[in-house]
Amino acid sequence: MAMLSRRTMLQAAGGSASVGAALASNSGQPAKLGTYRLSRDIPVEAKYDLLVAGGGPGGSAAAIAAARLGAKVLLVEGTGCLGGMATSGMMMSFCPVADGEKCLTGGLMLEWIETLHKRGFLKPGIQPDAWRKRYGSWVPFNAEGLKLLLDELAVSSGVETRFFTHLIDADADARTGQVRGAIIHNIEGYRYVKAGAFIDATGNGVMAKLCGAKCRDAGTDTPGIMPPTLISLFAGIDWARMGDQQVAMKKALAENFFSQPDRHFPGMQQIGNHIGLLNGGHLFHLDALREKSMTDGMMKGRRLAQEFIAFYRKYVPGCENVEHVTTAPLMGLRESRCVLGEYELGLSDYNARRKFPDQIGVYNYPIDIHVYDTSDQQYARYSKEFRETGRMKPGESVGLPYGMIVPKGFKNLWVAGRCASMDVQVHGAFRVQPAAVMMGQAAGTAAVQSVRTKRSAAEIDTELLVETLRKAGAYLPQSATSKQMSRKTA
Amino acid sequence: MVSRRSLLRSPAALAAGGAKAQASNYRLVRDIPVEQGYDLVVAGGGPAGTAAAVCAARLGAKVLLVEATGCLGGMGTSGLVTAFDPMANGERMLVGGFMREIVETLNTRGFLPPGLSADSWRKKFMTWTPFNVEGYKLLLDELTTQAGVEVRFFTRVIDADSIAGAGTLNGVVLHNIEGYRFVRAKTFVDGTGDAVLAKLCGVRCREAGRDTPHIMPATLTSLFAGIDWERFPRGKQYDLLALALKDNHFTQPDKHLPGMSRIGQTTGYLNGGHMFNLDALRCKSLTDGIMLGRRIAQEYMSFYRKYAPGCEKIEHVTTAPLVGVRESRRILGEYELNFDDYLGRRQFPDQIAVFNKSVDIHPYDTSDTEWERFSKEYKQTGALKSGECFGIPYGVLVPKGWKNLWVAGRPVSADVKVHGSLRVQPAASMMGQAAGTAALQSIRTGRPARDIDTEQLVLTLRKAGAYLPQVQTRKTLSHA
Numbered sequence: 001m002a003m004l005s006r007r008t009m010l011q012a013a014g015g016s017a018s019v020g021a022a023l024a025s026n027s028g029q030p031a032k033l034g035t036y037r038l039s040r041d042i043p044v045e046a047k048y049d050l051l052v053a054g055g056g057p058g059g060s061a062a063a064i065a066a067a068r069l070g071a072k073v074l075l076v077e078g079t080g081c082l083g084g085m086a087t088s089g090m091m092m093s094f095c096p097v098a099d100g101e102k103c104l105t106g107g108l109m110l111e112w113i114e115t116l117h118k119r120g121f122l123k124p125g126i127q128p129d130a131w132r133k134r135y136g137s138w139v140p141f142n143a144e145g146l147k148l149l150l151d152e153l154a155v156s157s158g159v160e161t162r163f164f165t166h167l168i169d170a171d172a173d174a175r176t177g178q179v180r181g182a183i184i185h186n187i188e189g190y191r192y193v194k195a196g197a198f199i200d201a202t203g204n205g206v207m208a209k210l211c212g213a214k215c216r217d218a219g220t221d222t223p224g225i226m227p228p229t230l231i232s233l234f235a236g237i238d239w240a241r242m243g244d245q246q247v248a249m250k251k252a253l254a255e256n257f258f259s260q261p262d263r264h265f266p267g268m269q270q271i272g273n274h275i276g277l278l279n280g281g282h283l284f285h286l287d288a289l290r291e292k293s294m295t296d297g298m299m300k301g302r303r304l305a306q307e308f309i310a311f312y313r314k315y316v317p318g319c320e321n322v323e324h325v326t327t328a329p330l331m332g333l334r335e336s337r338c339v340l341g342e343y344e345l346g347l348s349d350y351n352a353r354r355k356f357p358d359q360i361g362v363y364n365y366p367i368d369i370h371v372y373d374t375s376d377q378q379y380a381r382y383s384k385e386f387r388e389t390g391r392m393k394p395g396e397s398v399g400l401p402y403g404m405i406v407p408k409g410f411k412n413l414w415v416a417g418r419c420a421s422m423d424v425q426v427h428g429a430f431r432v433q434p435a436a437v438m439m440g441q442a443a444g445t446a447a448v449q450s451v452r453t454k455r456s457a458a459e460i461d462t463e464l465l466v467e468t469l470r471k472a473g474a475y476l477p478q479s480a481t482s483k484q485m486s487r488k489t490a
Numbered sequence: 491m492v493s494r495r496s497l498l499r500s501p502a503a504l505a506a507g508g509a510k511a512q513a514s515n516y517r518l519v520r521d522i523p524v525e526q527g528y529d530l531v532v533a534g535g536g537p538a539g540t541a542a543a544v545c546a547a548r549l550g551a552k553v554l555l556v557e558a559t560g561c562l563g564g565m566g567t568s569g570l571v572t573a574f575d576p577m578a579n580g581e582r583m584l585v586g587g588f589m590r591e592i593v594e595t596l597n598t599r600g601f602l603p604p605g606l607s608a609d610s611w612r613k614k615f616m617t618w619t620p621f622n623v624e625g626y627k628l629l630l631d632e633l634t635t636q637a638g639v640e641v642r643f644f645t646r647v648i649d650a651d652s653i654a655g656a657g658t659l660n661g662v663v664l665h666n667i668e669g670y671r672f673v674r675a676k677t678f679v680d681g682t683g684d685a686v687l688a689k690l691c692g693v694r695c696r697e698a699g700r701d702t703p704h705i706m707p708a709t710l711t712s713l714f715a716g717i718d719w720e721r722f723p724r725g726k727q728y729d730l731l732a733l734a735l736k737d738n739h740f741t742q743p744d745k746h747l748p749g750m751s752r753i754g755q756t757t758g759y760l761n762g763g764h765m766f767n768l769d770a771l772r773c774k775s776l777t778d779g780i781m782l783g784r785r786i787a788q789e790y791m792s793f794y795r796k797y798a799p800g801c802e803k804i805e806h807v808t809t810a811p812l813v814g815v816r817e818s819r820r821i822l823g824e825y826e827l828n829f830d831d832y833l834g835r836r837q838f839p840d841q842i843a844v845f846n847k848s849v850d851i852h853p854y855d856t857s858d859t860e861w862e863r864f865s866k867e868y869k870q871t872g873a874l875k876s877g878e879c880f881g882i883p884y885g886v887l888v889p890k891g892w893k894n895l896w897v898a899g900r901p902v903s904a905d906v907k908v909h910g911s912l913r914v915q916p917a918a919s920m921m922g923q924a925a926g927t928a929a930l931q932s933i934r935t936g937r938p939a940r941d942i943d944t945e946q947l948v949l950t951l952r953k954a955g956a957y958l959p960q961v962q963t964r965k966t967l968s969h970a
Contacts, residue, residue: 035521036672038649038663044516080780080811088811144784144806151781163777166646168665169518183518185648185665186773187684192516204667233807235715236756272805274716274756291666295643298560299631302624323754324624325713329560329568329811 042183042190048074048160050447051182051195053167056084057433058417059201060150061108061440062447065472067157069448074193075154076184079329080163082150084203086143086433090231090328092277093140093269095432099364100135100394106475109437112149113139121145123270135394140271162186167207170198174212177410177456182207197412197447201440204288205337205419213407214340215419219287222424224372226335227282230301232308233325234268235275242268243317252315258307260284263379264371268312268319275325279332280308284373288336302327334370334418334431341421342458343403343488350390350398350426357482358462359399360446360469361438366391369428390429399478400430401486402462405443411456414443438474445469458485522663522670528554530929531662531675533647536564537915538899539681540630541588541922542929545954547637549930554673555639556664558646559811562630564683566623566915570711570810572759573620573751575914579846580615580876586957589919592629593619601625603752615876616848620751620759623713642666647687654692657892657938662687677894677929681922684770685819685901693889694822695901699769702906704854706817707764710783712790713807714750717758721800722750730797739796740789742766745861746853750794750801757807761814762790766855770818780813816852816900816913823903824940825885825970832872832880832908839964840944841881842924842951845917848873851910872907881960882912883968884944887925893938896925920956927951940967 052063055077063075075082085091094113097105113131116122123140130137154161162184169183171192181194200207209215219225245267253261266279281304286297305327312319348354355362367390371378392398404421405414415421416439418431429435445468449460463481470476532543535557543555555562565571574593577585593611596602601622611619634641642664649663651672661674680687689695699705723730727749735743748761763786768779787809794801830836832849849872853860867873874880886902889895897903898921900913911917927950931942945963952958 032521034524036524036651036661036663038518038520038522038670038672040518040649041515042518044514080776080813081784090808142806144787144809147809148784148788151784155781161777162773163780165773166665168648168670169520171516181516183516185646187686187771187776188773190518190648192518206667235754235805235807272715272807273803275805275807289667291642291645291668294560294667295641298643299635302561302628302631305624306628321755323715323757324622325715325754325757325807326570326623327561327627331560 040190042192044192044194046194048072048193048195049451050197050199050444051076051193052199052201053182053207054084054201054203055082055161056201056203056417056436057086058436058440059199060154061437062199062201062416062444063159064108064153064157064444065441066444066448067159069445071448071451073159074195075159075161076165076167077161077163078166081147082154082161083143083146085330085332087147088328088330089332090143090233090277091279091332091433092143092271093138094434095365096136096138097131097434098133098135098137099397101133103132104362104364104397104475105434105438106473107438107441107469109434110473112146115149116141116145119145124273138269140269142271167202170207170210172211179211179410179413196451199443199447200413200415200419201417203333203336203417203419205339205415208339208407208413208415208419209337211410211413213410213413216338216340217289218335218337219285225285225287226370226428227284227372228286228288228297228334229279229281229332230283230298230305231328231332232278232305233275234278234309234312234322235325236321236323237274237276238318239270239274241318245316248315252311257311261374263374264382278308281305282370288331288333294331297331301331335427337419338427339407339415339419339421341404341415342406342408343401343486344421344423345401345404345426346423347425350429353392353396353398355399355478356401356486357478357480358402358466358485359476359478360402360442360465361400361435362397362475362477363400363430363435363438364392364397365429365432365435367425367428369425390425400435400438402442402446402465403485403487405439406457412450414447414457416440416443441472441474442469445472520670522672524672524674526674528552528673528675529933530677530679530926531556531673532679532681533662533687534564534681534683535562535641536681536683536899536918537566538918538922538925539679540634541919542679542681542898542926543639544633544637545588545923546926546930547639549927551930551933553639554675555634555641556645556647557641557643560643561627562634562641563626565812565814567627568810568812569814570623570713570759571761571814571915572623572753573618574611574916575618575847576616577611577619577916578613578615578617579879581613583612584844584846584879584957585916585920587920587951587955588923589916590955595629596621596625599625604755618751620753622753647682650687650690652691659691659895676933679925679929680895680897681899683815683818683899683901685821685897688821688889688895688897688901689819691895693892695819696822697771697819698817699767705767705769706852706910707766707854708768708770708779708816709761709764709814710780710787711810711814712760712787714758714760714804715756715807716804717756718800719752719756723799734793734797739793743856745856746864760790763787764852768813770813770815776813783813784809817909819901820909821889821897821901821903823886823897824888824890825883825903825968827882827886827904827908829905829907832911835874835878835880837881837960838883838968839960839962840884840948840967841958841960842884842947843882843917843920844879844957844959845882845912846874846879847911847914847917849907849910851907872910882917882921884924884928884947885967885969887921887928888939888967894932896929896939898922898925923954923956924951927954
């Protein structure tokens with residue numbers, strides 16, 4: 001049927017589908033000057049309660065959480081695995097999730113960590129205190145273990161996953177806030193997917209933007225773009241002899257070793273007996289929303305990675321024989337687009353360690369806005385923010401209110417992950433994987449509740465949402481809950 | 491795929507832009523920006539597409555290369571098939587031009603395995619050349635940039651505007667983070683590996699498993715670290731496999747194991763495990779297949795740890811981002827290279843490459859019959875001898891009846907057996923170089939794909955370093 005309609009359209013369009021020429025048969029109106037009219041009749045699929053765009057930490061959590069509650073879920077992922085930045089981005093380390101006393105994340109994020117631990121896919125020798133209790137303690141993992149786990153959880157919960165499939169368009173009415181369908185594309189061509197609810201977990205707010213939601217693009221609507229990093233995997237590391245990487249970096253910079261004098265250097269983290277992931281090297285001003293910037297950035301990232309392998313071999317004890325195994329398939333983006341939500345979580349909330357009756361998670365990661373350039377001022381700004389002004393003390397945390405995952409005015413669309421509604425500072429803290437998973441689980445849960453209770457995203461009973469999340473293991477310590485979500489928009 | 495039932499259940503058309511679609515379809519109507527001015531658009535930046543783009547750009551063409559992933563190299567990089575198939579025939583190197591430049595440069599830069607002799611690719615018979623995947627990515631970035639190719643990563647060809655009857659492709663629809671673009675060009679090369687662009691244009695294609703009885707199985711390759719290569723049992727992986735199969739180590743008793751190849755001091759890549767019946771043209775099959783591939787990879791890791799000396803402490807670094815697909819779609823071209831040509835070691839006046847790899851059609855299942863069929867074909871009935879080669883005529887790249895479209899890589903026009911030989915990277919690269927060169931010649935001379943002067947094409951390719959030993963050349967392409 002798909003092929004039949006394609007043939008028909010090809011014949012109809014034929015040579016007449018020319019630039020700027022009228023194609024009355026398609027819509028009754030001529031194509032805009034200088035444009036080409038793409039017109040295709042595409043098959044409709046209408047059996048899903050929820051479509052999730054993007055299978056990163058946020059999207060995978062959303063899909064699994066919703067499917068476990070009984071929803072019929074389609075998860076659309078552009079690459080061939082789930083996990084997003086954690087797998088395809090090779091950022092194989094969860095940011096700290098405990099506050100010195102307890103683990104701040106429950107639910108799926110805790111389930112993933114505990115399962116990876118049980119299966120031997122966490123860093124060799126890591127103790128559970130690293131995620132259950134200790135403050136500022138990272139949780140490195142083997143990406144294959146996470147890929148396998150997410151495959152398994154998606155399948156066992158009944159999520160229908162489609163790999164190598166892209167969300168390319170949306171059918172929505174921004175005035176009414178109703179999303180009717182998503183247009184996806186893969187090896188089989190186009191499909192129009194009609195669903196009751198939609199979650200944008202693309203990282204870049206791709207779907208929300210297509211639906212007409214108000215967004216803030218980094219570098220366009222803000223002065224700077226936080227630079228990304230192309231992560232690498234290394235082998236042949238003698239971790240027992242591993243030297244001080246920051247000391248080595250100082251020496252190398254003093255000797256003008258690198259093509260750019262980038263002092264901000266998260267460094268190599270151990271993930272296996274002899275392997276490690278390198279979070280090093282920034283692609284300044286890279287704009288993830290511009291194709292050319294992404295293409296040039298990937299190429300530059302690969303050249304930077306070569307400088308880092310030479311650096312490790314030359315300057316860092318234990319790394320004399322390191323081998324560069326691979327750079328990541330995806331760019332390690334930190335900032336691109338934020339969607340304006342019903343609640344924009346801001347620095348004042350963060351500074352006040354504010355808690356919300358409708359919070360769907362609590363977290364404490366510091367404001368970690370990587371330097372915008374290699375200047376002294378930027379390094380000073382970053383260091384002060386990350387170590388002092390933007391850092392919570394042990395025992396502290398801030399709430400993530402439900403409204404930050406609801407695009408303002410939309411009835412059946414949610415966002416999860418770093419494109420959620422946050423100001424630039426809070427985005428710098430909660431852009432990371434554990435926060436994305438918490439938001440994803442909440443978005444999936446809220447979407448199911450919305451479909452079942454026939455109430456729009458902004459009008460669902462947030463007390464019930466909190467209760468459902470708690471039942472699924474979320475750590476939500478608020479004593480007072482509220483049936484209505486908190487709203488605030490900058 | 492939408493089932494008939496769900497289509498029937500789906501609601502009447504949702505209209506967009508005031509247009510009505512036929513029942514149970516949605517009419518997508520978008521006015522999208524147009525780009526023009528390109529001589530050549532290449533779809534897919536694998537070995538074939540990258541060669542086509544660079545070689546055309548070096549001859550002065552304005553080229554756009556569209557690649558869905560974030561790097562060039564395709565199966566060699568994103569597929570982690572980090573070894574080039576044999577390029578020499580025991581006496582001399584058969585592969586010249588761009589492919590030879592790549593392997594020689596990787597060697598100069600230290601991106602080939604420690605201690606690998608240059609005879610491996612310059613002279614030896616049926617010898618593989620493994621490489622460091624990052625070195626290859628960097629080199630292709632560099633060569634495309636130097637040649638002036640405009641590369642767009644994370645960009646896909648999703649549609650085409652063509653006139654099938656006339657054999658003319660007007661433009662392609664691209665999609666990436668910035669949305670849709672309609673790109674017009676004078677010529678197009680399909681280097682997608684799955685003949686995606688050719689199919690969109692309406693080129694006649696054969697699909698494995700539908701138009702043929704079987705699909706050659708795919709493999710999800712892996713990278714491993716911590717291998718003690720001094721102690722590694724070279725040439726004995728099949729003995730170890732036999733032991734493991736006897737112990738019922740694997741969930742599927744797969745007798746075919748290309749094996750672990752050295753790529754660095756302690757690193758290696760594994761071509762092991764098959765996803766039988768995986769259909770790369772079906773999303774569900776690809777999705778289920780890559781998940782199965784990841785589970786199989788775990789079994790191979792424990793197999794090597796348990797059975798292979800030197801691998802007791804190996805670490806599984808990663809599976810590949812892309813499935814190692816071996817067969818999906820083949821076009822019907824102006825010439826279809828068949829097994830008789832192969833067995834006849836046939837040379838063509840218009841051949842654009844010579845090659846000698848055995849017919850390497852992996853077993854279709856785990857049966858003894860299939861293993862015997864494969865072994866016999868690979869080692870005897872479908873194997874050339876040292877010193878021999880077969881020619882790849884120009885017509886395999888030209889979809890029958892098409893004027894400005896070429897296909898390069900594994901979907902070229904060949905029968906199933908010959909496809910089993912030339913589906914690999916060095917052949918793809920040579921075919922890509924020829925396609926890019928032919929496209930430019932077609933533009934310059936104003937002659938359609940099938941009518942270009944193939945004598946001139948051969949001359950141009952020879953000038954660019956191709957090894958084309960035919961004594962006789964001819965101005966027209968060979969048909970079959």
